Amino acid sequence: MDWSRIPSLSALRAFDALARHGSLSAAARDLNVTHAAIAQHLRALEAHFAETLATRDGQAMRLTETGYELAEALGEGFDRIAEGVASILDRNALRPITVSLTPTFAEVWLMPRMRQFWDRHPDVEIRLLPSILLSDLRRDGIDLAIRFGTGEWPGYEVEPLSVSRFVVVAAPGYTKVKSLDDLGSLGAYDWYFSSAANEQRVWGRAIGVDFDKVGAMDMANNGMVLSAVRSGLGLSIQSRTLVEPDLASGQLVTLHEGDPEGLGYYIVTRPGVLTPGARAFRAWLRSMAQTQT
Template sequence: MDWKEIPSLASLRAFEALARHGSLSAAARELNVTHAAVSQHLRQLEADFAEPLALREGQGMALTEAGHELAAALGEGFAMIAEGVARMRARREQRPVVVALTPSFAESWLMPRMGGFWAAHPEVEVRLVPGIALSDLRRDGIDLAIRFGGGTWPGVEAEMLTANRFAVVAAPGYTKARSLEDLGKLTAHDWFFSTGASEQRLWGAVVGVDFQTVGAREMASNGMVVSAVRAGLGLSIQALALIEPDLQSGQLIALHEGDAAGLGYYIVTRPEPLSPGAQIFRRWLRRAAG
């Protein structure tokens, strides 16, 4: 298609509206432009085609034979465009909401709560994509991500979901100590981390443990780490948001709780409108986080 051979779309839109309404003023109101602007578009088209397309008739405008022919073609063409746009919007609204997040957050925080979402919104399909690597939301087709950090990632919008308080945890039978002071020398204990959980190493500095020196046993997932600690094999540093159920049930005890300087879990989205399903899921996340 050679766009140089086609009059401006603004002129064609103005004429199509004029043809439907039979009035310059009504066409101008629909397009939110002035009466003079619609008249100017009409004159430009008539100059381009070298023949009149509409003539004044009383209070309105009557189409000439050429005007009727152009109006029919434009009506059909714009209807096809509208239909294609509607199909694309419906496709966006109906496709699953794709959510990227860390495996530990999925296992410990999100999945215990997802039953509530499914019960409240059975019409919204959510596809979870757990992973350690930082997703490119646009390239990977991600609607929404839940990331850990300070909320300053370029090219995206970040909203705090849950502030990042953390705890040093152990099984109740691991030690009689109920605080770090009671526990004694931190370097004398086995520590467990999940692969890629950089936040756990940051918290180590807060409680006075240099894990570059002490070392720790790494597990493939945070679920495995928590299982090892529940079994009484050692200590771990965990986000309170991820281990609340274990603390409430008594499977784990907190020997220390702390705050890590603005770090937390954030809802991350592209700087553009979310699909209806993604908006519903984001609102639910906010409520679930309290």
């Protein structure tokens, strides 16, 4: 396409409005510009084509034969553009929002609150992909991720999501440890983790417990871990939200709590514009996190 032969798109848009409304004033109101601006665009187009495109007929403007020809072409072109834009907007508005997140976050924090999101946004479909693996948002077609760590993921837009804290818990009387050094000296048979909960190991390393050296017992899921800990078989790192009822009843006690600086959950998105559904979900996550802090 030779763009040098095509007039200013602003002028073409002004002429399209003039052709549809039949007057300079009406076209100006439609485009929220001045009467003089529409007249100036008309003169620029007539100079470009070296032909008269419209003549004054009282308060109205009458198109010439060339003006009708241009108006018909512009109408078809702008209508096609509008259809294409609407198609993309509708597709993005209706397609499911794909969210990558850790299994622990999904189980402990998100799923108990999802009804509140769908009550506000019943037309937004959310597709959750729980995994301990670090997904490539662009390659895997992911709109938004919720990751646990220090927030250092280059190439992405990252913002902290302040949610529940983690704690070290055990059954009453299981151990008499009173410091982080004591925790670090415990053996592999003392620690119970879920293989689907990477946060437990990340948080533990951040407080100074080297699990590569100490070791731990891996269970298939976090429910089994909690059952073992409640039975007095060992201790574990858990979201405080999840074990709050056990702490309140005295079935479990905390041995250490307090998140290391910078460590926590983060909302991670690709640079650029999010779909309307993804924006709504991100805004809801922010608001829910604020009510929990």
